[in-house]
Amino acid sequence: xxxxxxxxxxxxxxxxxxxxxxxxxxxxxxxxxxxxxxxxxxxxxxxxxxxxxxxxxxxxxxxxxxxxxxxxxxxxxxxxxxxxxxxxxxxxxxxxxxxxxxxxxxxxxxxxxxxxxxxxxxxxxxxxxxxxxxxxxxxxxxxxxxxxxxxxxxxxxxxxxxxxxxxxxxxxxxxxxxxxxxxxxxxxxxxxxxxxxxxxxxxxxxxxxxxxxxxxxxxxxxxxxxxxxxxxxxxxxxxxxxxxxxxxxxxxxxxxxxxxxxxxxxxxxxxxxxxxxxxxxxxxxxxxxxxxxxxxxxxxxxxxxxxxxxxxxxxxxxxxxxxxxxxxxxxxxxxxxxxxxxxxxxxxxxxxxxxxxxxxxxxxxxxxxxxxxxxxxxxxxxxxxxxxxxxxxxxxxxx
Amino acid sequence: xxxxxxxxxxxxxxxxxxxxxxxxxxxxxxxxxxxxxxxxxxxxxxxxxxxxxxxxxxxxxxxxxxxxxxxxxxxxxxxxxxxxxxxxxxxxxxxxxxxxxxxxxxxxxxxxxxxxxxxxxxxxxxxxxxxxxxxxxxxxxxxxxxxxxxxxxxxxxxxxxxxxxxxxxxxxxxxxxxxxxxxxxxxxxxxxxxxxxxxxxxxxxxxxxxxxxxxxxxxxxxxxxxxxxxxxxxxxxxxxxxxxxxxxxxxxxxxxxxxxxxxxxxxxxxxxxxxxxxxxxxxxxxxxxxxxxxxxxxxxxxxxxxxxxxxx
Numbered sequence: 165x166x167x168x169x170x171x172x173x174x175x176x177x178x179x180x181x182x183x184x185x186x187x188x189x190x191x192x193x194x195x196x197x198x199x200x201x202x203x204x205x206x207x208x209x210x211x212x213x214x215x216x217x218x219x220x221x222x223x224x225x226x227x228x229x230x231x232x233x234x235x236x237x238x239x240x241x242x243x244x245x246x247x248x249x250x251x252x253x254x255x256x257x258x259x260x261x262x263x264x265x266x267x268x269x270x271x272x273x274x275x276x277x278x279x280x281x282x283x284x285x286x287x288x289x290x291x292x293x294x295x296x297x298x299x300x301x302x303x304x305x306x307x308x309x310x311x312x313x314x315x316x317x318x319x320x321x322x323x324x325x326x327x328x329x330x331x332x333x334x335x336x337x338x339x340x341x342x343x344x345x346x347x348x349x350x351x352x353x354x355x356x357x358x359x360x361x362x363x364x365x366x367x368x369x370x371x372x373x374x375x376x377x378x379x380x381x382x383x384x385x386x387x388x389x390x391x392x393x394x395x396x397x398x399x400x401x402x403x404x405x406x407x408x409x410x411x412x413x414x415x416x417x418x419x420x421x422x423x424x425x426x427x428x429x430x431x432x433x434x435x436x437x438x439x440x441x442x443x444x445x446x447x448x449x450x451x452x453x454x455x456x457x458x459x460x461x462x463x464x465x466x467x468x469x470x471x472x473x474x475x476x477x478x479x480x481x482x483x484x485x486x487x488x489x490x491x492x493x494x495x496x497x498x499x500x501x502x503x504x505x506x507x508x509x510x511x512x513x514x515x516x517x518x519x520x521x522x523x524x525x526x527x528x529x530x531x532x533x534x535x536x537x538x539x540x541x542x543x544x545x546x547x548x549x550x551x552x553x554x555x556x557x558x559x560x561x562x563x
Numbered sequence: 564x565x566x567x568x569x570x571x572x573x574x575x576x577x578x579x580x581x582x583x584x585x586x587x588x589x590x591x592x593x594x595x596x597x598x599x600x601x602x603x604x605x606x607x608x609x610x611x612x613x614x615x616x617x618x619x620x621x622x623x624x625x626x627x628x629x630x631x632x633x634x635x636x637x638x639x640x641x642x643x644x645x646x647x648x649x650x651x652x653x654x655x656x657x658x659x660x661x662x663x664x665x666x667x668x669x670x671x672x673x674x675x676x677x678x679x680x681x682x683x684x685x686x687x688x689x690x691x692x693x694x695x696x697x698x699x700x701x702x703x704x705x706x707x708x709x710x711x712x713x714x715x716x717x718x719x720x721x722x723x724x725x726x727x728x729x730x731x732x733x734x735x736x737x738x739x740x741x742x743x744x745x746x747x748x749x750x751x752x753x754x755x756x757x758x759x760x761x762x763x764x765x766x767x768x769x770x771x772x773x774x775x776x777x778x779x780x781x782x783x784x785x786x787x788x789x790x791x792x793x794x795x796x797x798x799x800x801x802x803x804x805x806x807x808x809x810x811x812x813x814x815x816x817x818x819x820x821x822x823x824x825x826x827x828x829x830x831x832x833x834x835x836x837x838x839x840x841x842x843x844x845x846x847x848x849x850x851x852x853x854x855x856x857x858x859x860x861x862x863x864x865x866x867x868x869x870x871x872x873x874x875x
Contacts, residue, residue: 247782248780250672397832397835398820399832402780404778409578412570413574415570416570433678452778561823562831
């Protein structure tokens with residue numbers, strides 16, 4: 165590791181560099197979680213500013229800047245992770261993608277840093293990547309201005325941000341459209357629940373979480389209109405004990421089907437021991453509770469990462485927003501052993517329809533106060549779902 | 564309603580046990596005048612050790628024993644620095660926390676995310692388990708609940724307040740010079756009770772990774788060691804209070820989640836704030852309401868100061 169002072173001089177004018185640090189700190193101080201917290205807090209603002217103008221502007225601009233090809237043996241690709249690669253969930257899923265890149269390009273050098281905090285430290289770490297000579301930097305979570313500042317000052321380095329919202333000449337973002345997989349699993353939930361009460365172990369009230377919980381509930385209501393959902397925000401992506409307590413509270417209140425969006429499998433164990441069902445997220449996790457396990461929203465970043473790295477090496481990479489779609493980066497896991505075959509078949513029917521181009525997120529959709537938010541005849545596209553900041557009818561919790 | 568209360572109390576008992584056990588250990592260390600801020604790291608180390616042990620030898624008691632031993636070892640390192648070498652206790656404690664967090668992440672890297680092959684499974688204590696509400700919560704959970712909430716606090720309470728040895732312990736914490744003059748081995752007493760307290764912290768880690776969660780992943784202690792240290796102050800450095808404080812903290816957390824699950828018309832962030840509001844309230848209220856409790860609940864007078872015989 166080089167010293168940070170040296171790094172500073174290597175790539176950045178000193179005065180402006182420290183100014184950036186201070187600005188970043190005041191702007192994001194105290195931000196509790198990853199992904200689209202900013203959008204979640206400034207809901208109206210975010211949707212009017214970022215969507216759909218941002219995406220369109222980005223699409224129009226994406227061909228303006230290209231990057232020189234790099235020989236594989238000279239390439240350095242850097243990954244910045246939000247958690248430890250052994251978290252058994254989100255970061256493990258990304259690490260599988262890193263390993264796929266290493267396998268596809270054996271001569272390329274790649275580095276990763278785990279557990280990067282949401283602070284000016286992130287800026288420092290991304291700068292370090294640049295100073296070490298990385299041609300491409302991929303962050304596996306939303307770092308907002310912390311990564312944009314570095315990208316703006318390193319115009320020759322390609323940046324990709326998971327769950328980002330900024331597209332510049334050299335910064336793009338990618339995200340999985342996990343709501344389709346959640347909708348499919350929701351259908352199974354609606355058919356399997358006996359109490360018609362679903363439980364959701366959420367993290368922060370942000371669009372990713374709204375999209376996931378809403379999609380599950382809408383899927384359930386499509387086959388069982390009596391379904392409601394109680395959601396709990398545990399204020400952490402990784403707190404197995406809080407997730408355990410939240411799940412117990414949900415089961416105590418009559419929920420017999422749990423889903424959620426935490427980085428680890430704690431609530432599946434609760435479901436197993438309490439005799440209810442659970443659907444997971446990130447990876448297949450049936451080993452933690454084979455009887456309770458229904459399915460999981462499985463993420464696969466490997467093909468995308470390999471594609472992007474190949475494009476960068478060939479000199480064909482351009483900054484752009486990417487949605488990884490169903491069966492192409494995100495899918496439901498093989499159904500659990502206790503899921504009746506006819507229920508699995510019914511949910512998979514919807515999967516085939518979605519794969520054929522059907523979008524189940526269509527009006528009328530009411531919010532949890534009963535007023536219509538998506539009128540009949542309107543279909544919520546991915547950009548709209550990506551900014552979702554209200555709970556659908558039948559949802560309690562999540563603020 | 565009964566089912567709801569039972570569920571609430573069961574969750575609180577299970578989760579509060581981690582805090583209760585760690586806080587009990589800290590009570591011992593602080594009663595002899597040593598602030599051990601290494602609890603967070605020792606718990607993490609214990610949790611990782613317990614999982615690694617049971618993955619190799621599937622016996623939860625062996626896992627607990629290994630965690631207790633590793634906790635004691637970590638405590639001995641701390642006690643050597645802070646008691647024998649008389650280094651700054653706060654700094655040594657912080658060092659042990661960072662050491663424990665880092666070391667447990669390193670040794671636990673290969674087993675992270677793996678489910679524990681054996682756990683402290685729920686066991687019914689005959690007769691007692693059939694008491695409504697309290698029975699299922701205390702006597703139908705894992706076998707560690709009874710020692711943590713009842714046997715250990717009772718033993719340490721008896722030891723501290725009903726034996727001459729306990730009087731000596733408290734004397735060492737209040738006025739080590741006087742204790743030394745009376746012939747009490749101050750350094751040895753401090754050393755061994757810090758080690759014992761650290762062993763309990765290691766055990767709390769094992770309880771977390773073998774009974775509550777049950778698996779290991781980096782960062783899973785997530786601040787509970789610090790909460791345990793705070794609870795000791797709230798508990799007035801008394802064993803039963805410490806166990807009760809752990810339970811209370813578990814209960815308040817459980818109520819917060821229950822409120823969200825049942826859709827109470829209170830904003831989720833407010834419910835999530837409950838444990839911390841509760842801590843504030845429970846520290847402030849007794850002091851305001853009962854002025855005479857200030858002395859009974861006060862910290863040992865020599866807490867945090869190394870003892871030098873030569874400086875009088």
